[in-house]
Amino acid sequence: MSSTPQNTRFLSVDYEHPKLVDSLRQGWILSYQAIAVVAALFAAMEASIITLTKAQEPDGHPPLRFSSSSYQNAVLGLAYVALILNVGSIVSALKIIDAIGRIAYRNAVKEPRPEPDVGWPIQGPDALMRTYGVKGRVRLLMWHSFYCLLLGSLCVLTQIIMYIWLHEAMSIVWASVAATIVAAVPIFTLLD
Numbered sequence: 474m475s476s477t478p479q480n481t482r483f484l485s486v487d488y489e490h491p492k493l494v495d496s497l498r499q500g501w502i503l504s505y506q507a508i509a510v511v512a513a514l515f516a517a518m519e520a521s522i523i524t525l526t527k528a529q530e531p532d533g534h535p536p537l538r539f540s541s542s543s544y545q546n547a548v549l550g551l552a553y554v555a556l557i558l559n560v561g562s563i564v565s566a567l568k569i570i571d572a573i574g575r576i577a578y579r580n581a582v583k584e585p586r587p588e589p590d591v592g593w594p595i596q597g598p599d600a601l602m603r604t605y606g607v608k609g610r611v612r613l614l615m616w617h618s619f620y621c622l623l624l625g626s627l628c629v630l631t632q633i634i635m636y637i638w639l640h641e642a643m644s645i646v647w648a649s650v651a652a653t654i655v656a657a658v659p660i661f662t663l664l665d
Contacts, residue, residue: 489577490576490577490580490605493601494601494602494605497598497601497602498573498574498576498577498602501569501573501602501607502570502573502574505566505567505569505570505573505615505618506566506570508562508566508618508619508622509562509563509566509567509570511622512559512560512562512563512566512621512622512625513559513563515555515559515622515625515626515629516556516559516560516563518629519552519553519555519556519559519629520556522548522552522632522633522636523549523552523553523556525636526545526548526549526552526636527549544635544639545639547635548632548635548636548639551628551631551632551635552628552632554625554628555625555628555629555632558621558622558624558625558628559621559622559625561617561618561621562617562618562619562621562622562625565614565615565617565618565621566618568614569611569614569615569618572607572610572611572614573607573611576605576606576607579606580605580606623660626660627657627660630653630656630657630660633649633653634646634649634650634653637649
């Protein structure tokens, strides 16, 4: 008859998080999956804008409003910056999804296992998840992913306006500026 040593690290293979922690974990995984998808769509759009910016104007197209290459370079530069920021957001989001997906395993082999007291003070979801191992590098990656997507979004909106400014009639420019201001409202509400 064999006996299992008492000091084994797999004492709690049937470990489960409290329902609230599991709910937060699932919500965060879905949020960062959405961030990865949106950042990938922005990155694909940036690749298209880079191609458009580098393409020669077709014959018969009215001349650019500003023929200076510095304006074209500004649009191109913003496209590259947005592309890089969105790729950074994707990589961070994927690493976050992996790390958050592993917290049940890490807590199952960890001694002592985190268990909130009956009188656990309400400090918000971040404090609760910190107790269960979402801290340090994972928290840094969360900020990195979010702010890369935010800054990449601002670059996208700015370069679209600049591109329209260079290539379209002024009535289209002003309509686009108004639409951009309305579209950017959610971005600026995230900064408070």
